[in-house]
Amino acid sequence: MPEVRVVNLTKKFGNIVALDNVNLVIHDKEYFSLLGPSGCGKTTLLRLIAGLIEPDSGEIYIGGRRVDNVPPEDREIGFVFQTFALFPHMTVWENVNYGPRVKNFDLKAAGTIGHEVLELVKLHERLNAYPNELSGGMMQRIAVARALAAGAKTLLLDEPLGQLDAKVRNEIRYEMRRMAKDLNLTAIHVTHDQAEAMSISDRIAVMKKGKIVQVGTPQELYMKPNSLFVAYFIGESNFLEGSVMEVKDRELLIELRGGDKVKVLGEGLKKGERAVVAVRPEVFMTRQKTQSENVLKGVVEKISFEGTFVRYEIKLKSDDSLIVIRPSLTENWFDVGASITLSFEPEKAHVFPYPETSLAEELSV
Amino acid sequence: MSAKKPIKYAMYLAAVAVFFALILLPPIIGIFTKLSAIQEVLDQPALMQRALNAVVNSFAIALLVSALDVAAGVPLAWLITRGKSKWLNVLDTFADIPFIVPTAALGYSLLLFWNGPGGLSALFGGSLISTGWLLVALLHFTFSYPIVVRVFVGALLDYKREYEQASRTLGAAPLIAARTVTFPILKPALIAAFILSFARSLSETGATFIVAGLFENGPVFLQNMKNAYSSGLVSQATYEGATVFASLILIVTSLSIFALIRILGSRLRLPFNRVWPTMERKFSYSKATAARNTVTLLVFLVIVLLPSLFVALPAFQALFTDTFSAAISSSGVWVNYWQSLFISYLLGAIVTLIGFVVGLPMAILIARKKFGGAISTILDLLINVPLIVPSIALGVSLKFFWQNFAFIPEFILLIFAHLAITYPYIVRSISAAFERISIDIEDAARTLGAKPFAVFRTIMLPLTKYSILSGAIMVFTRSVSETGATLAVVTNLQTAPVVIVNWVRALQNPALNTNITPSVVGLGCGILIVFSFLILLLLRLVTKGKGRY
Numbered sequence: 001m002p003e004v005r006v007v008n009l010t011k012k013f014g015n016i017v018a019l020d021n022v023n024l025v026i027h028d029k030e031y032f033s034l035l036g037p038s039g040c041g042k043t044t045l046l047r048l049i050a051g052l053i054e055p056d057s058g059e060i061y062i063g064g065r066r067v068d069n070v071p072p073e074d075r076e077i078g079f080v081f082q083t084f085a086l087f088p089h090m091t092v093w094e095n096v097n098y099g100p101r102v103k104n105f106d107l108k109a110a111g112t113i114g115h116e117v118l119e120l121v122k123l124h125e126r127l128n129a130y131p132n133e134l135s136g137g138m139m140q141r142i143a144v145a146r147a148l149a150a151g152a153k154t155l156l157l158d159e160p161l162g163q164l165d166a167k168v169r170n171e172i173r174y175e176m177r178r179m180a181k182d183l184n185l186t187a188i189h190v191t192h193d194q195a196e197a198m199s200i201s202d203r204i205a206v207m208k209k210g211k212i213v214q215v216g217t218p219q220e221l222y223m224k225p226n227s228l229f230v231a232y233f234i235g236e237s238n239f240l241e242g243s244v245m246e247v248k249d250r251e252l253l254i255e256l257r258g259g260d261k262v263k264v265l266g267e268g269l270k271k272g273e274r275a276v277v278a279v280r281p282e283v284f285m286t287r288q289k290t291q292s293e294n295v296l297k298g299v300v301e302k303i304s305f306e307g308t309f310v311r312y313e314i315k316l317k318s319d320d321s322l323i324v325i326r327p328s329l330t331e332n333w334f335d336v337g338a339s340i341t342l343s344f345e346p347e348k349a350h351v352f353p354y355p356e357t358s359l360a361e362e363l364s365v
Numbered sequence: 366m367s368a369k370k371p372i373k374y375a376m377y378l379a380a381v382a383v384f385f386a387l388i389l390l391p392p393i394i395g396i397f398t399k400l401s402a403i404q405e406v407l408d409q410p411a412l413m414q415r416a417l418n419a420v421v422n423s424f425a426i427a428l429l430v431s432a433l434d435v436a437a438g439v440p441l442a443w444l445i446t447r448g449k450s451k452w453l454n455v456l457d458t459f460a461d462i463p464f465i466v467p468t469a470a471l472g473y474s475l476l477l478f479w480n481g482p483g484g485l486s487a488l489f490g491g492s493l494i495s496t497g498w499l500l501v502a503l504l505h506f507t508f509s510y511p512i513v514v515r516v517f518v519g520a521l522l523d524y525k526r527e528y529e530q531a532s533r534t535l536g537a538a539p540l541i542a543a544r545t546v547t548f549p550i551l552k553p554a555l556i557a558a559f560i561l562s563f564a565r566s567l568s569e570t571g572a573t574f575i576v577a578g579l580f581e582n583g584p585v586f587l588q589n590m591k592n593a594y595s596s597g598l599v600s601q602a603t604y605e606g607a608t609v610f611a612s613l614i615l616i617v618t619s620l621s622i623f624a625l626i627r628i629l630g631s632r633l634r635l636p637f638n639r640v641w642p643t644m645e646r647k648f649s650y651s652k653a654t655a656a657r658n659t660v661t662l663l664v665f666l667v668i669v670l671l672p673s674l675f676v677a678l679p680a681f682q683a684l685f686t687d688t689f690s691a692a693i694s695s696s697g698v699w700v701n702y703w704q705s706l707f708i709s710y711l712l713g714a715i716v717t718l719i720g721f722v723v724g725l726p727m728a729i730l731i732a733r734k735k736f737g738g739a740i741s742t743i744l745d746l747l748i749n750v751p752l753i754v755p756s757i758a759l760g761v762s763l764k765f766f767w768q769n770f771a772f773i774p775e776f777i778l779l780i781f782a783h784l785a786i787t788y789p790y791i792v793r794s795i796s797a798a799f800e801r802i803s804i805d806i807e808d809a810a811r812t813l814g815a816k817p818f819a820v821f822r823t824i825m826l827p828l829t830k831y832s833i834l835s836g837a838i839m840v841f842t843r844s845v846s847e848t849g850a851t852l853a854v855v856t857n858l859q860t861a862p863v864v865i866v867n868w869v870r871a872l873q874n875p876a877l878n879t880n881i882t883p884s885v886v887g888l889g890c891g892i893l894i895v896f897s898f899l900i901l902l903l904l905r906l907v908t909k910g911k912g913r914y
Contacts, residue, residue, distance in 0.1 A: 052530050071650075072533040073542075079534035085527040089549045099535035102545070104642040150535040 002063045002076070002154040002186045003028045004049060009058030011044055018044040020210040021058070026188060026203075031180050033189045033197035036207035037233070037365030042190045043158055045207075049188065050079050050156050062154060073102075078147025082159040084139045086131035092118070092142055093127040099150020110149070117145040120179065137168045144176070148183070155180060157189040161196065173200050194234050198222070206230050208365065228352050231278040232363045238322045239359060240277040244269050252351060258318020262294045262344075266351035274354035281311070281325040283348040286340060294349075296342045298322065300334045314340060373817065377735055380726035381744070387723070387781065388788045389747060392759040395766025396613050403613070405606030412603070416611045419586035423755070424618065426498065426582060427566035430505040434562045435555060437506075437668075438513030440661040443543075445514070446521040448658075457518070458905060460665070463673045464511035465901045467846040469862035470890035472572025473869050474676035475504050477887075480576075496578025503668070504576050505569065509562035510669050516561060520554030538649040541640050549634075556630045560623065560753075567619055568756040571848025571866045583615045584757040584849050591852070609765075612758035623753045627746075680891025683884040692888055698881060702864055702889055706896075709861040712776075713844040716783040717837050720791045723784075728795035733804070745796075752789040759785060760853025775858045782850040787840040794836025798829040831907055838904045842897070865889055 004026040011019040019041045026032045034042040047053045049060060051072035060068045067075050086095050096118060100110030118124040121141035131139060140160060147155060160176065161169045177200040180187040191197050197204050198218040205215045206229070214226045225231035228239070240262075246253040250265050254275055264277055301321070302313035310333055312324045324342060326333075334340055355362035406413050445457050463471060479494040494500050528550055532542035548555065570584035577585045587608055594604035647653065683689055692699045727748070734741045751759060760782050767773050767781070802825065810820045848862045859867070868889060871881045 050530075050534055052533070071539075072530070073536045073538055075534075077534060079531065081527050081531060083525070083527060085525070085531035087528060087531075087546055087550070098532070098537075098545075102532070102538075102541050102640055102642055103536035146531075146535065156534075 003061075004154060004186060004188065005061040006045070006049065007059040007061075009045070009048060009060065010056050011041075011048060011053065012056050017210050019048070019055075022210075022212055024205060024212060024215065026186060028186055029181075029184050031177055031187045031189065031200060031202045033191060033201040033204045034207060035191055035194060035197040035204050035233075038192055039209075040207040040365070041210040042192075042207050044210075046156050046158055046188060046190050050077055051075050052079070076152065077154045077156055078144075078150060078152025080140075080143045080147055080155065080157045080160045082162045084131075084143040084163070086134075086139055086142055086146070088131055090130075091127065092123065092129050092131070092134070095131070095142060096127075096146050096149045099146065103150065105151075113149050113151075117148045120148070121145045136164050137172060140164060140172060144179070153185060155185050155187045157187060159190055159192070161191070161193075169196070176200065198234070206233060208233075225278070225350060228276060228278065228355065228359070228362050231350055231352075233365075235280060236323065237278040237280055239363075240279065240320065240322075241354065241359065242275055242277065244271050244273050244275055247271050251346070254351065256318065256320075258316055258320060260296055260316075260318070262296075262349075263346045264349045264351045265347050269351065269353055276352050276354055276359060278350045278352065279322075279344055279348070281323040282309075283344045284322075284324045284342045285344065286324070286326065286331075286334070286342060294343050294346060296322070298340055298342065300336050300338045300340055303333065303336055312340075314342070376726050377730045380723060380730060383723045384727055384744075384748070384788075388785045389750060391766040391781070392751060392754060392762045392785055393616070395762035395764065395769075396609060396616060396758075398769055399605065399609045399765045400613075402602070402605040402609045405602045406610045409603070412607055413610065415581070416586060416607055417614070419581040420583045420611060420614050420618065422498065422581065423567055423583035423615065424622070426502055426505055427563045430502055430509060430566050431559050431562040433506055434509045434513045435559055437661070437664050438510050438558070439517050439555075440657060441665055442514050442517035442521055444658055444661060445518055456665075458901070459670055460514045461511050461901060461904075463508050463669055464515070465842055465897045465904075466673060467862045467865075467893050467897065468508055468569055468572040469575065469846075469848055469865040469869075470676060470893045470897075471508055471673055472504055472575040473865060473886060473890050474674065475500065475507065475572075475672045476576050476869070477679065478672040478675040479503065496576050497580045500576040500578075501573055501580060501582065503672075504572055505566040507669050507673060508569065508572070509565050510665075512561045512565060513558040516554055516558040517551075520551050524551060537640075538642070538646040539654075540645045540649040541642065544645075545640060552630075552633075556626065560626060564619075564623075564753050567615070568754075568849055570757045570852060571862050574848075574866055575869045583611055583755060586611055587757050587761065588852055595856075608761055612761045615755045615758040616762065619753050619755060620750070623749075674894075676887055676890045677894065679883060679887030680894070683888040683891070686884055688882070688884045688888050691885075692892075698868075698879075698885060701859065702861070705859045705864040706861045706892070708776075708858060709845050712779055712783060712860065713841040715780055716787055716844045717791075717841045719780070720784055720787050720840055721833070721837060724788060724791040725795060728792045729799060731792070732796040732799035748789050748792050750789075751785045755849065756782075756786050756847060757849035757853045760850030763850070764854045775855050778854045779851060779858065779860075782854050783844045783847060786847060786850055787843050790840050790843060791836050794839065795829065795833055798832030798836075799825065802828050834907050835904055838900060838907065842900055845897075861893055865893070 006022060006024050009019055009022045010017070022041075022045060034045060036042045044053070048055050049062070051067065051070065055068060058068070059066060062075055062077065072079075087098065090098065093114065096114045097110060100107070100113060115124065118127060121144060123138055123141055123145070126134065126138065131142070134142065140163070143160070144155070157176070161173055164172065173196055176187075176189075189197070189201065201218060203215060203217055204221055206213045206221065208229055214221060214230045216224075221230055221234045225234060231237045232239075240256050242254040242256040242262075244252055245255050245261065247270065250267060252264055252266050252269060252275075253261060254264060254277055255261050256277070262277060269275055296316055298314040298316040300312055301315045304311045305328060308328060309325045310328045312326070312334060314322045314324055316322060322342070406416065441460065445453050445460070466474075476496070479500060480496060494503065524547065529542050529547050532546040533539070537545065567583070570588060573582060574585050574588050581589065590599065590604050590607045593599045594601065691697055692702070695703050727744070730736065731741045731745050731748075763782050763785065764778065767778060806824060806828075807820055810824045811817075815823065846862060848866060851860050851863055855863075865886065868881050868886045871877050871879045872883060872886060
């Protein structure tokens, strides 16, 4: 069963540590994403799993078998490149049949598989076309079909949608997940697009500078980010700096930079310590009636209409700026210059210790 | 803007006119003005047969050698680009040596190594390989080898490795991946390498003449006829007839073959479309790879590099004899040598300069398709003609052409001949450099307000100067090394490689009773090689230096 496991994996390119002692388990039949900004090591990790590059240290297991000394052709994986890498001198059919041919499959059975996978990606009628006659979306589907025809049980996808138009990309990403699920494949999908990763993955590993920061389901990452970076990279967050005034069980009272006091839930912080409160833009309420705690006052500085939502940029008394998102059709809008009173529930915010370097450094990619 | 357009087009038209009038047509048309001379040969069946045999030998050797070069050079290119050792950089530099050493010196070096008493032959008590076709083939293999390596290293560096990686992840062993994916995609480079090696083998004259002995290929036959005529053995009519006859066949056949390769090459599928997964896997991994690399390196070291540099030994020994002081004080035969060296380098410099001036507009015209795509393609094909025609035949034809007009000093004729031979190199290196730079960059400069000439001066020239410079050094080297065309057009002037050829011939023919000794020839070659090394060093500095884009 193709469970993929990497243990203490490290890879350096010259002096640059591309991957720093990474441990990760991807379950059988899971649709898993490696998410992170460019240069975070996600493609390096994928290429190491595929055997396209060799690790400096560590172990890689696919389906329980240790493979770090196994050449890529014997790892029983399928790799879909960002540029698709369809062989330009072969037709669609020759591309799809390449795997069975070089793997010495029974050619009759291979022919059947070829037709099946082409049906699956709905490109059977283009079997005699050359890659340069196909659109980006078609090439992408052929690249997947080619990997499947070679008998891949683990699909490694390196930014497989990166070269496609926004519209096609949104359609194909669900198709990819459906296909992987229908065929009981383990899929590892590399992307820098958090919306893409969130919408199709069972679980996601968020990476930064060669390390895995957090692994979890899309909901876990969104609702319970374990770090400032994840709170910043997944979705959107406002970061408010302050220091801890009081600690009562899990309840913390934080005095913000401008003097406002807010109550949040969190652990591991001591009295007097510097802290950062992360609040998502949609968490703020604008009704100023009942709430007496966690109130912030400010002035609307900018407003932009985004269809479903209205986005406000609000300047607080402390001169900090906040982003607030409200539904556009079910509420009255605030005008630019209007005073506004915001509030949020303590359990909807996250609090983190102030990073050792600086906030900007911690969030830099 | 509209007022300046005609000036620009006039410049491009002038470049095309110069190309046709000076480079392309004289070496082709010249021979046809002398067609009537052929009658003389048709009346002498024995001579005609000898000429035909010589021409057939030329093509047979070129074919054999180019095929072997591709087979031996591609694995080295692979090792250089894919290997992990830092020594590969050194290897890469060494692979250029036989290209940069003037062929006349190379020929003498090989003669010493394979045939001479002090070389490898000493181990076998006699000549290991006597002069003749086998030594000619070895020589041609040696000087064409770097071309194949260079072309294929470039192709492998530009190659998108993802194709090969995709093939591996689909289950292909390395050997299968290379054979079914990489080589078919790089087929144009394989064909280019084959053509260049083929053309070089057809053209080479001086060194071939040194090692040929009684064997004749096209260029050697032409040179033998010339020598026979100048020593009064054959009449002028016979000499001209034989020369025109052999040159004509060489020109027509070589052009036809290259046309054929161009047409068939793109349709040709590489053989062995089948795969044998189980067997080929065995040849893909560590032991087989190590064995392949060992053989590749051995071939390179023993057949290419060592023989090429073997002349360094007598040259070094000569440093401690009278020969060295004679050379330094420029006495006796050395007067001639230093003079010829001066002529060679002066010629090289002039040709490079003129070539750059007339070649630059042509290169831009081709790269930027100024007169439309079709014309660019045609011009691109035509500039290769002088590369393809054997240079001695080109020289013969060129001389006949200019004879029809007026008396032109030999040095000017030499410039014309060398210009024709080197023109393809300069145009191709500049146009390739221009093609690599997106036209968007030029357009961006234009939208920022730069006039066309300012765009060229401030954007294109800085971006392409390294390619242009390395092209210029190649042209210079090629000119200094050229013997075929030189021998064909001159009677009195001597360039350095011609002097070497004459010296070796004097050595081989003791009856001539000259005071040329092996130590003199060795030192003469050694000096040429040292200069070549300096040029190679310069080339490396230029192409590896910072500021490459």
